[in-house]
Amino acid sequence: MVTPRKAPSPVAQTPQWQEDRLLVNAAAAGDRPAQERLIGRLAQRFYRIASSMFRGREGVDDVAQGSLLEVLRSAHTFRGESSLETWADRVAVRHVMHAIRAQQEDNAAWDAVDPDDLPHPEPAPLTWEELPGGLGRYLDALTEPLRTTLLLRHAFGYSLQEIAEHTGVPVRRVRKRLLRAKLLFRKMARKDQVVGKRIKRGET
Amino acid sequence: MSPFECERWATISDRRLLDEHIDEADERFEVEHATVCEACGLERARWAELKRLPAPTVQVPSTRALVESLRAQLHAPHVTKQAKWPRWVAAGMAVAAAASLLVHQTRSRKRTEVVKAPHAEASIIAQASAGAVTALAEGAWLRATDTPLCLYMTPGVRACLSPGAEATLASLSLAARRLVLVRGHVAISLEPQPPGTSFTVSTRDGDVTAVGTLFSVELPKDGGSAEARVFHGAVRLHKAGGTEVLLRAHQRAKLADTLVQGISSEDEHILMAQARLPDLLGKPDDPLVQLAVVPQIATLALDGAIVGRGNAALRLPAGSHVVTIEAPSHASQTHTISLGAGETIRRSYVLTQEVPNLAPLPQAPRTTEVARMPRAATLLNEARTRRSRGEHTTAASLYQRAHAAEPTSALGCAALVALGELQLVELRKPEAALKSFDQYLRSRDQALVIEARLGRIRALRQLGKSQEERQAITLFLQQHPSSVGVAGLRQRLRDIGGP
Numbered sequence: 289m290v291t292p293r294k295a296p297s298p299v300a301q302t303p304q305w306q307e308d309r310l311l312v313n314a315a316a317a318g319d320r321p322a323q324e325r326l327i328g329r330l331a332q333r334f335y336r337i338a339s340s341m342f343r344g345r346e347g348v349d350d351v352a353q354g355s356l357l358e359v360l361r362s363a364h365t366f367r368g369e370s371s372l373e374t375w376a377d378r379v380a381v382r383h384v385m386h387a388i389r390a391q392q393e394d395n396a397a398w399d400a401v402d403p404d405d406l407p408h409p410e411p412a413p414l415t416w417e418e419l420p421g422g423l424g425r426y427l428d429a430l431t432e433p434l435r436t437t438l439l440l441r442h443a444f445g446y447s448l449q450e451i452a453e454h455t456g457v458p459v460r461r462v463r464k465r466l467l468r469a470k471l472l473f474r475k476m477a478r479k480d481q482v483v484g485k486r487i488k489r490g491e492t
Numbered sequence: 493m494s495p496f497e498c499e500r501w502a503t504i505s506d507r508r509l510l511d512e513h514i515d516e517a518d519e520r521f522e523v524e525h526a527t528v529c530e531a532c533g534l535e536r537a538r539w540a541e542l543k544r545l546p547a548p549t550v551q552v553p554s555t556r557a558l559v560e561s562l563r564a565q566l567h568a569p570h571v572t573k574q575a576k577w578p579r580w581v582a583a584g585m586a587v588a589a590a591a592s593l594l595v596h597q598t599r600s601r602k603r604t605e606v607v608k609a610p611h612a613e614a615s616i617i618a619q620a621s622a623g624a625v626t627a628l629a630e631g632a633w634l635r636a637t638d639t640p641l642c643l644y645m646t647p648g649v650r651a652c653l654s655p656g657a658e659a660t661l662a663s664l665s666l667a668a669r670r671l672v673l674v675r676g677h678v679a680i681s682l683e684p685q686p687p688g689t690s691f692t693v694s695t696r697d698g699d700v701t702a703v704g705t706l707f708s709v710e711l712p713k714d715g716g717s718a719e720a721r722v723f724h725g726a727v728r729l730h731k732a733g734g735t736e737v738l739l740r741a742h743q744r745a746k747l748a749d750t751l752v753q754g755i756s757s758e759d760e761h762i763l764m765a766q767a768r769l770p771d772l773l774g775k776p777d778d779p780l781v782q783l784a785v786v787p788q789i790a791t792l793a794l795d796g797a798i799v800g801r802g803n804a805a806l807r808l809p810a811g812s813h814v815v816t817i818e819a820p821s822h823a824s825q826t827h828t829i830s831l832g833a834g835e836t837i838r839r840s841y842v843l844t845q846e847v848p849n850l851a852p853l854p855q856a857p858r859t860t861e862v863a864r865m866p867r868a869a870t871l872l873n874e875a876r877t878r879r880s881r882g883e884h885t886t887a888a889s890l891y892q893r894a895h896a897a898e899p900t901s902a903l904g905c906a907a908l909v910a911l912g913e914l915q916l917v918e919l920r921k922p923e924a925a926l927k928s929f930d931q932y933l934r935s936r937d938q939a940l941v942i943e944a945r946l947g948r949i950r951a952l953r954q955l956g957k958s959q960e961e962r963q964a965i966t967l968f969l970q971q972h973p974s975s976v977g978v979a980g981l982r983q984r985l986r987d988i989g990g991p
Contacts, residue, residue, distance in 0.1 A: 318873040320559070327562065328555040335548035348550050357562050423538070424546040441509060443543050448511065466509055474502065477538045481531060 308372040316363035326363075327356055333373070334359075334380050340439055341384045343427055351387045355380040377444055385454055388436070426476050430469055437462060438469040501525045501532045505539075557842065560788045561803065612664045615776035617650065617807035618642035618769070618799075630664045635880075636676075639800040642773055644807070645669055648683025649691050649702075650770035655800065656880060662694065670694055673718070675882060677710040681770035682725075693720075697747035699730040703738070706771060713884060713918045717748030721755060768797045774809040779831040781806050783815065784840040789940070790819035810835075817841050820942045868894040868903040875910065884918040905937035912947045922954035942972055949981070958988050 314322030331352075338352035358379050366375055427435050433455065440446040440454060448466075452459045504522045507514055514522070526536045553561075614628040619641050628634075634641055635658045642652040643661075649669065653659055657676025663669060669691045671678065678693060682705050685691070692701040693709045695718035700709050705725040711718045720727060721744040729737045729750050737750040742760065745752045772795055785792060788802040793816040799806070810831045818824035822843035829837060875890035891911035898904030912928035915921045929948040932940065945968050952961040965985045969978060 317870055319869050320563070323563070324555055324559050327559050331552055331555060331558055332548070333545075335550065335552045336545035339547070339549040340545045343549070348548070352548075352550075352552075353558070353561065356558065357566065360562060360566060423542055424549065427546065439542075439545075442539065443545055463510055467506060470506060470509060473538075473542075474535060477535050478531060481534055 305368050305371075309366070309368050312363045312366040312372065315360060316366075323360060326359070329372075330356065330359060330376050330380075333377070337377070337380045338384055339424075340427060340443070341381070341436060342388065343424070343432075343435065347387075347391075351384055354387065355383040358383045381440065381444055381446075381454075385436070388432070426473055429476060430472060433457075434465050434469040434472070437465040438473070441466055497525055498529060498532055501529070505536075557784075557786050557840075560786050561784055563788065612646045612649075612666050612669050613776075614643055614645045614661055614664055616641070617644045617773050617776060617778075618652070619805055628661055630661060634659050634661065639802060639804060640769055642770060642806075644773070644776050645691070647686065647689075649685075650681045650773055651693075652679045652770045652773075654678070668692065673709055673711055675711055675713075677708060679706075679708040679768075679770050681706050695747060696732070698732040698750075700739075700747070701728040701730065703727055707739075713882065714920055717746040719744060719746050723760065769794075769799060772797055772808070774807045776807060777834075778807045778809055779833065779835040779837065781808055781813075781829060781831065782836070782838040784838070785817050785819075786840070786842045787819055787822070790817050790822070790841075790843055792817055815839075815841075817843060819843050820939050821845055868898040868901060868907065871897060872903060872907055872910070875907070879914060879918070884914060888914050888919065900936070902937050902939060905932055905935045906940055908932035908935070909940045909944050909947065912944065912951070916947060916951055916954070922951040926951040926955065945971070953984075962988055 311322055311326055315326045334355045335348075335352045338348045338355060342348050342351050359376055362379060366372070369375075427439075430438065437451055437455065440451045441448070446454070448459050448462050451462045455462070457465075501522060504514060504518050508522075526533045611630075616628065619636075619639065628643060634643065634653060636653040636655050640652045640654055641657075642650060644650050645664070651659075651671055654677040657678055658674040659678060660672045660674065661670075662672045666689045669689070671692070672694045680691070680693065680702065682691060682702050685702070690701055692699050694700075695709060695711055697718040700707070700720045703726040706723040707721060707725070707727050708723075709718060709720050720729060720739055722739050722741050724741055726738055726740045729735075729739055729745060729747060731737075731747055731750050735750050737745065737752060739745050739752060742755050743752050744755050782803075782805045783792060784803045791801055792799045792804055794806070794808075795814055808831060810833045813829050813831065814826060815829055816824065816826045822845055825841055825843060827839070827841070829839065831837060871890050871894035875887045875894065878884075878890060879887040888911060891907045891914065894907035895904045895911070908928050909932050912925045912932070915928060916925035926948060929944045929951060932944045933948070945964065949961055949964045949968065952964055962985065965981050969981060969985070972978070
């Protein structure tokens with residue numbers, strides 16, 4: 289029986305893909321210059337991922353480095369079915385999620401408690417110099433399940449099903465969390481706009 | 493702008509987030525509205541910003557420092573759990589451990605009447621980097637690769653496996669704690685032990701049971717008999733076959749013949765340097781010090797005793813400790829660390845290069861040539877792996893090939909020093925080692941000149957060439973007067989009739 293050959297993905301046909309494959313293969317083989325180029329390309333992004341998802345916890349540096357280490361360890365698994373950055377993002381997210389779970393002493397936030405029942409402290413009002421408010425401030429104001437769900441969907445493009453698998457909750461709860469997180473995020477962004485305008489007009 | 497339009501825009505945006513169908517009219521509205529409505533336009537900009545993620549909350553280290561650190565972690569010693577070993581190795585080890593336990597239990601029954609002894613707890617107290625797993629279970633396999641791996645067993649037993657050593661924690665029963673040494677060297681330090689407890693290091697040639705405080709056991713790589721050395725206190729040797737001998741301070745004996753010999757003062761000086769580390773370490777609940785060094789070849793010394801090369805995570809008693817870091821062609825650094833109870837301290841030390849390395853650097857490879865990167869790196873990597881597996885002849889051949897592949901590059905030259913070490917320590921070929929070190933010293937690379945000169949001194953000593961050794965030590969002391977370990981060399985120089 290002849291198995292029909294799978295058509296290469298659009299990414300796999302680009303010269304960039306060829307270069308990325310060579311780079312990752314060399315890094316996987318322990319080649320130092322290749323590892324340096326790979327890490328140089330991913331470090332900023334990985335620190336951003338760790339800072340966003342591991343917010344409010346100690347050890348962002350360790351988690352970011354752990355993610356980079358994971359990339360080196362699993363470099364041999366890179367098949368080039370997606371871009372290098374997309375593949376690396378997934379490796380990093382998997383590692384950070386694992387670290388979050390490992391650090392979680394109380395799993396109630398993931399399993400039992402409805403996110404609507406968890407407190408959502410509003411961030412303190414900004415001064416004029418601070419406007420527009422940093423995104424980190426909005427993320428800080430979200431509870432961890434909401435923040436993680438929002439980031440997985442919006443920043444990393446995970447499907448609802450994939451988020452459900454990563455966070456261990458049903459898809460319907462993922463939808464609920466997403467809508468809740470988006471509403472809170474929107475409220476904060478719009479409030480900052482209104483407050484900012486008032487401050488600008490000298491009303492407060 | 494009508495609030496209803498903003499609400500419609502928000503609803504479409506939410507549906508997009510949930511992967512719901514959006515018709516053409518809604519899509520057009522979504523784009524048009526965001527361009528005319530300031531509030532929705534700004535919100536859209538915020539969402540786009542979130543896609544790029546906020547700036548890191550911690551400083552991102554330099555790529556070089558990161559790669560150094562990651563490579564060290566890739567090759568760090570690890571507490572081996574079942575998944576880390578190939579199945580056939582794991583199965584073999586399990587059988588060996590079970591057999592060892594069986595033999596041990598039979599012996600224990602003969603010696604004592606203890607049936608249900610309370611168990612000790614064991615934890616890692618020093619390794620290359622702080623890992624998540626520190627508590628050790630009975631049967632755990634331990635392997636130190638490039639840095640010593642030290643563990644603490646209650647009450648008051650510290651054991652440090654030297655790089656390349658492997659052991660299993662065969663029993664944590666307080667009445668008969670037992671470490672089975674499979675390969676390499678282990679140094680043991682004991683605090684005064686409560687009655688009814690014992691601690692034994694088992695080897696294929698017999699057992700060494702602690703009576704006193706500081707001793708070491710080494711299994712030579714050439715297949716020779718295991719040797720026990722005692723620096724303080726005493727140990728009981730049980731030859732595999734039955735003979736029992738008491739070995740006291742400043743004595744050594746091969747387990748195969750249990751013939752007791754004295755340790756000469758010059759040998760003791762060197763052997764003690766290997767065995768001193770466990771004496772300096774703390775307990776599992778003592779402060780944790782995580783030290784990261786750049787470059788990774790830097791030698792780390794703690795309170796005057798060499799810990800090893802590269803990063804280290806150590807449990808140390810509270811108080812002040814002196815850390816010295818030095819690397820060839822770099823300015824040495826000495827720092828005092830003050831530790832309070834329960835503290836975790838992280839320090840990164842980046843040594844600055846003293847003299848620029850004038851050796852030509854390999855040209856940066858073009859992207860398309862990445863797959864054909866310098867072969868020396870790959871060969872060196874393979875050599876390290878083979879060496880850690882005990883395949884020393886293969887490793888030596890790989891080091892030679894690495895040098896032949898790139899005779900002028902820094903990596904190719906470094907292979908010579910690694911080869912010299914291997915020939916000297918594992919293959920017991922001091923003459924060949926001397927040639928390798930000399931060949932390195934003739935090269936233009938200067939990065940490992942201290943290591944090469946020290947290797948040369950040791951090779952000369954093994955060859956019994958005292959006059960040349962004197963000259964080599966004198967030269968070393970002149971060239972590197974502040975290097976770690978010069979006190980030992982001065983002593984050695986006096987012992988062999990130097991100034």
